[in-house]
Amino acid sequence: MLRIIHYVNQFFGQIGGEDKAGAEPVVREGAVGPGMLIDQLLAGQGKQGRVVATLICGDNYFTEKTERAAEELIRLIDGTPFDVFIAGPAFNAGRYGIACGEMCKQVKEKFGVPVITGMFHENPGADLYKRHVHIIATTGNAAGMSQAMPKMIQLVLKMFRGEPVGRPEDEGYIPQGVRANILSDRLASERAIELLLRKMRGEEVPTEIPFPSLDVVPAAPPVLSLAGVTIAIVTEGALVPIGNPDGIESARATRFATYSVAELEKLGPEKFQSIHRGFDTTLINEDPNRLVPADALRELEREGVFGKLHDDFYVTAGVATTMENARKIGQGIASRLKKAGVAAAILTST
Amino acid sequence: MNLEMRYFDVSDIQFGSKTSYGGGCLFINREELIALISEDKRLRHVDMELANPGEKTRITNILDILEPRINLEHRDYFPGMLGAIRRAGEGTTNVLCGAAVFEIGSMQGLCGALVDMSGPGAGFTPHSRTHNVCLLTEPSAGLQTVEYGLALKAAGLKASVYLARATLGAAPSGMEGFNLDLPRRDLGNLPRVGYLMQLHSHGDSREPFVYGDNTRRYYPTILHPNEIIDGAIVCGHYNISTAIKNSTYTILNHPVVLGLHRRHGRELNFKGVVISPEPTSLVEIRRTSMMAAGLLKHVLQVDGVIITKEGGGHTDVDLMENCEACEALGIKTVIIDNEWLGPDGSGELPLLAISPRADVMVSVGNVDGMINLSAMEKIVGGTFMHDLGGDLQQSLHIPLRFIPNAISQAGFTHLTTEGR
Numbered sequence: 001m002l003r004i005i006h007y008v009n010q011f012f013g014q015i016g017g018e019d020k021a022g023a024e025p026v027v028r029e030g031a032v033g034p035g036m037l038i039d040q041l042l043a044g045q046g047k048q049g050r051v052v053a054t055l056i057c058g059d060n061y062f063t064e065k066t067e068r069a070a071e072e073l074i075r076l077i078d079g080t081p082f083d084v085f086i087a088g089p090a091f092n093a094g095r096y097g098i099a100c101g102e103m104c105k106q107v108k109e110k111f112g113v114p115v116i117t118g119m120f121h122e123n124p125g126a127d128l129y130k131r132h133v134h135i136i137a138t139t140g141n142a143a144g145m146s147q148a149m150p151k152m153i154q155l156v157l158k159m160f161r162g163e164p165v166g167r168p169e170d171e172g173y174i175p176q177g178v179r180a181n182i183l184s185d186r187l188a189s190e191r192a193i194e195l196l197l198r199k200m201r202g203e204e205v206p207t208e209i210p211f212p213s214l215d216v217v218p219a220a221p222p223v224l225s226l227a228g229v230t231i232a233i234v235t236e237g238a239l240v241p242i243g244n245p246d247g248i249e250s251a252r253a254t255r256f257a258t259y260s261v262a263e264l265e266k267l268g269p270e271k272f273q274s275i276h277r278g279f280d281t282t283l284i285n286e287d288p289n290r291l292v293p294a295d296a297l298r299e300l301e302r303e304g305v306f307g308k309l310h311d312d313f314y315v316t317a318g319v320a321t322t323m324e325n326a327r328k329i330g331q332g333i334a335s336r337l338k339k340a341g342v343a344a345a346i347l348t349s350t
Numbered sequence: 351m352n353l354e355m356r357y358f359d360v361s362d363i364q365f366g367s368k369t370s371y372g373g374g375c376l377f378i379n380r381e382e383l384i385a386l387i388s389e390d391k392r393l394r395h396v397d398m399e400l401a402n403p404g405e406k407t408r409i410t411n412i413l414d415i416l417e418p419r420i421n422l423e424h425r426d427y428f429p430g431m432l433g434a435i436r437r438a439g440e441g442t443t444n445v446l447c448g449a450a451v452f453e454i455g456s457m458q459g460l461c462g463a464l465v466d467m468s469g470p471g472a473g474f475t476p477h478s479r480t481h482n483v484c485l486l487t488e489p490s491a492g493l494q495t496v497e498y499g500l501a502l503k504a505a506g507l508k509a510s511v512y513l514a515r516a517t518l519g520a521a522p523s524g525m526e527g528f529n530l531d532l533p534r535r536d537l538g539n540l541p542r543v544g545y546l547m548q549l550h551s552h553g554d555s556r557e558p559f560v561y562g563d564n565t566r567r568y569y570p571t572i573l574h575p576n577e578i579i580d581g582a583i584v585c586g587h588y589n590i591s592t593a594i595k596n597s598t599y600t601i602l603n604h605p606v607v608l609g610l611h612r613r614h615g616r617e618l619n620f621k622g623v624v625i626s627p628e629p630t631s632l633v634e635i636r637r638t639s640m641m642a643a644g645l646l647k648h649v650l651q652v653d654g655v656i657i658t659k660e661g662g663g664h665t666d667v668d669l670m671e672n673c674e675a676c677e678a679l680g681i682k683t684v685i686i687d688n689e690w691l692g693p694d695g696s697g698e699l700p701l702l703a704i705s706p707r708a709d710v711m712v713s714v715g716n717v718d719g720m721i722n723l724s725a726m727e728k729i730v731g732g733t734f735m736h737d738l739g740g741d742l743q744q745s746l747h748i749p750l751r752f753i754p755n756a757i758s759q760a761g762f763t764h765l766t767t768e769g770r
Contacts, residue, residue, distance in 0.1 A: 322700060
């Protein structure tokens with residue numbers, strides 16, 4: 001039999017209204033309030049399960065001391081064996097929605113059981129938690145309880161049985177904003193041929209991959225005179241000290257690092273290596289200056305072509321980096337260079 | 351150009367005293383084949399194992415997959431690579447359908463793939479349904495990665511032809527003709543369609559071979575579709591991920607070429623294939639895309655084209671430049687591409703370039719998507735892979751991109767993505 005733990009706020013937990021919103025976490029044996037509906041629905045399906053415990057917490061208590069409240073609530077059920085966790089539904093109650101989302105997220109992480117909640121799509125908890133947990137779309141108020149709860153139970157049972165979760169429109173959950181790998185009944189090549197023939201007939205055909213918008217960065221104005229200017233070298237070629245002390249990833253990098261060229265005439269292969277996964281690094285590892293041209297820049301520096309070579313060079317690995325991380329890395333490097341008074345940078349790419 | 355494929359269905363493979371084919375079973379003289387591969391002194395040690403569908407077997411460190419074939423008239427295959435230079439795509443080719451040859455080896459810098467013959471991973475690759483002859487090799491001392499790759503390639507090609515030789519004199523299970531030369535009245539006003547096949551060309555071990563030469567030495571050129579499905583192009587990548595290269599098996603069974611071929615004269619008029627390299631600088635990319643689009647428009651005279659790429663994010667630039675150049679000449683395009691969206695599918699797609707004229711892309715899945723694989727009883731190819739931590743015999747949680755043709759840029763997969 002399926003053992004369910006249900007989370008509700010002070011109102012649905014029958015402690016009281018807004019005046020009791022500061023109520024501390026408690027646990028009650030069996031179903032309380034909407035938990036009765038869960039028991040009824042499951043009884044109707046041949047006694048598949050029941051609510052073994054109900055967690056109740058005041059909305060203010062949870063949102064004002066979220067970390068502590070969640071910790072206390074989890075402590076209350078730690079040791080109680082259960083199979084799935086249901087929170088709410090919270091409809092359009094904002095604080096309750098956040099509590100349901102956060103509890104589902106934490107219970108899923110800590111106990112690894114299927115979790116589900118329900119909310120109105122405009123509930124602030126929906127945006128905050130839809131990526132992390134499945135949230136059944138509900139009406140704005142509790143009048144929709146009898147529609148919402150069966151959908152919540154149906155989906156969480158499906159997860160419990162290990163069946164794949166279907167599309168948002170079929171299962172009734174708020175779209176999570178992710179793209180899931182699924183198996184089509186036809187080969188990609190067959191779909192492509194069909195779409196091409198339709199496009200050639202003049203039909204409007206859908207694209208399977210939505211086109212992302214391009215983020216175009218306007219170029220900085222040119223440096224008019226190099227006299228006295230500090231120049232830095234930035235590379236996505238993953239040139240790091242032997243042993244890669246900062247653990248820069250060889251592909252799909254999440255960070256950058258800086259290494260000093262101060263007082264170095266050039267970069268020696270005994271000190272630096274490229275750990276990049278996107279190109280053949282043999283030649284770079286024979287002479288790292290061909291990726292980070294410290295030798296040539298030192299010479300130009302001596303000749304007075306420009307002011308100074310910046311003491312540090314900046315490194316990441318540019319291969320299959322996610323947009324999010326690429327943006328973060330780029331902005332990080334640019335702001336550090338700006339702070340250091342660097343007027344121009346040479347970006348070497350691979 | 352007329353090509354006849356004779357299919358010899360394989361429903362079992364076994365070691366035997368003589369390499370022979372009969373009753374759907376391929377018998378392999380293990381010692382003879384090992385001796386043939388061991389002639390290459392670049393390989394220090396050669397061994398062989400067989401893996402059949404349904405077995406609790408995991409094959410690891412897979413570097414290429416081939417299909418055993420032989421040309422009946424020339425008694426060889428893979429012209430320019432193994433056999434002498436001749437045109438592929440005409441005459442009679444014997445195919446051991448349902449059998450595959452796996453090149454297996456491990457070295458820092460080579461990117462291996464993994465196939466489960468049963469369990470949850472099996473459904474994501476056609477190679478859990480083939481009877482696989484696994485060539486296990488070790489490089490000689492001091493052998494560099496590029497040379498090791500070439501030795502593996504020679505081993506795979508030789509083994510494929512050696513095995514297919516067993517079909518000589520046997521009765522085929524089926525036959526299929528490939529001929530585009532239909533009477534003009536049969537083609538009538540059918541839509542004229544081409545295929546623009548981008549081939550990775552980023553250096554040794556990172557590009558296929560066309561009639562034995564590296565793709566980086568090619569300009570866009572026209573091939574008859576028969577040439578592609580009959581051994582003119584061979585996979586030559588050893589240090590890029592299996593998800594972003596086409597195995598030799600995939601090229602021989604190219605689903606876009608076969609799909610268009612089989613519709614020829616019925617739904618469409620398949621005018622031909624342009625193969626095009628993927629150079630590394632923008633000026634070269636613009637030159638090749640101009641030339642490829644020109645061949646499609648002015649020589650093949652197509653009105654629609656499917657474009658596929660091979661490789662990582664860099665080659666999206668080629669994809670978009672090719673799309674742009676074709677659409678600018680009035681050729682309608684459909685692109686096949688993979689997505690990079692992070693393990694949970696929540697990331698933004700990092701397309702390096704977008705043509706404003708591109709409007710239809712078919713997805714072959716999120717390369718970062720993860721899969722749970724169950725523990726296996728037997729490991730072929732070793733319990734260690736350079737890019738995967740842990741003991742590979744145990745249950746695994748790995749990106750799908752390690753499974754051959756789970757993601758297939760040639761479209762040889764059922765995988766796609768859907769908004770959730």
